[in-house]
Amino acid sequence: MALEARARYLPPVSIPVDHHYLPEFYLRRWTRAGKLYRYVRPIESARIHQKKVSPAAVGYESHLYSYTTGDSDHERTRLEHSYFQLIDDRAAKALVKLENMExxxxxxxxxxxxxxxxxxxxxPRRMDYLRKELTKRMLDVTGFDPSRTRDQNMIRDHVNDLLVDLISSDTVLPELVGMKVFRVPVHSMRRLVTSDIPIMLSQGTRNQGAFIMLPYAPDRLIIFAREENVALAFSTQEHDVLVNGLNDAIIRQAQQVIIAADDVERAFIEERFNPFTAPDGAGDDGLIRWIVP
Incomplete structure (x- = not known):
């Protein structure tokens, strides 16, 4: 009886409704007094909209990764609370070690x-792209009807599975794990921005000049590269020039939102942020490939 009573009053399991494609631990690095600057352009003809918000209030979409099938809400949101939460927790701890030079x-x-x-x-835009691509491939399948809710749900669930395959790929993951990690402090009066697509990729990832870059704070950058001279090519640039180039790339590639630590870059963002058309040089996936300077 005591066990039954105790079980009856256990707190309910929290079901994540807001799925963050930009995790809070990452965005907190752009905060001052708990707030960051969020920039969006709601319609093509409008000026950008600037607002100071908390990290929890930006970079999410309700039920972005929810499955349409499952025995419970907890099961249907497993991609957010189990898979992405684990990835984000590991990355947060690794970044702290990187910061402390451990x-x-x-x-x-x-x-x-x-x-x-x-x-x-x-x-969200990348997820939508994957859903559209899968829908196109299914059009020749007998019985598939893209207007039918059942088939729309099937596409959604398959893309969720595909997301896991892409991130945990037995082909791509070992290839990138083989790269070295370089921490690059950026000493400039200007600050790095970030966005919903903050990654910069080289042309291909298998050649010796391959790299992946990510700003992980307003004054810090991570570079994954096979060769140290690739990282040096970026880190030895004049840092004002480096920030200008990185911010230009991140803003032009962004599809939904820009994040900054202050409003200094507002005019720079206004001039370059156009989420309604693909940037020059972008592939079908909307991503730009870059070369070593």
Missing amino acids: PGSAIDHVGLVQFVISLLHRS
């Missing part, structure tokens, strides 16, 4: 790589 473990390295890969694929 040696990281193999788990830390894999955690950072998976986090970076996840940022390429988990945004």
Whole structure:
């Protein structure tokens, strides 16, 4: 009886409704007194909209990764609370070690790589792109009807599974884990911004000049590269020039939102942020490939 009574009053399991494609631990690095600057352009002809918000109030969409099938809400939201939460927790711990110049473990390295890969694929626009591509491929399948709710749900659930495959790929993951990690402090009067697509990729990831870059704070950058001279090519640039180039790239590639630590870059963002058309040089996936300077 005592056990039954105790079970009756256990607190309910929290079901995540707001699925963050930009995790709060990452966005907190752009805060001052708990707030950051969020920039969006709601319609094509409008000026950008600037607002100071908390990290919890930006970079999310309700039920972005929810499955349409499952025995419970907890089961249907497993991608958010189990899969992405684990990736984000590992990356948060690895970044702290990187900041403190502490040696990281193999788990830390894999955690950072998976986090970076996840940022390429988990945004709403990227998810929508994957759903549209899968729908196109299914049009020749007998019995498939893209206007039918059942088939729309099937597409949604398959793309959720595909997301896991892309981020945990047995082909891509080992390839990127083989890269070295370089922490680059940026000493400039200007600050780095970030966005819903904050990753910069080289042309290909298998050649010796391959790299992946991610701003992880307004004055810090991570570079994954096979060769140290690739990281040096960026870190030895004049830092005002480096920030200008990185911010230009991040803003032009952004599809929904820009994040900044202050409002200094507002005019720069206004001039470049156009989420309604693909940037020059972007592939079918909307991503730009970059070269070593």
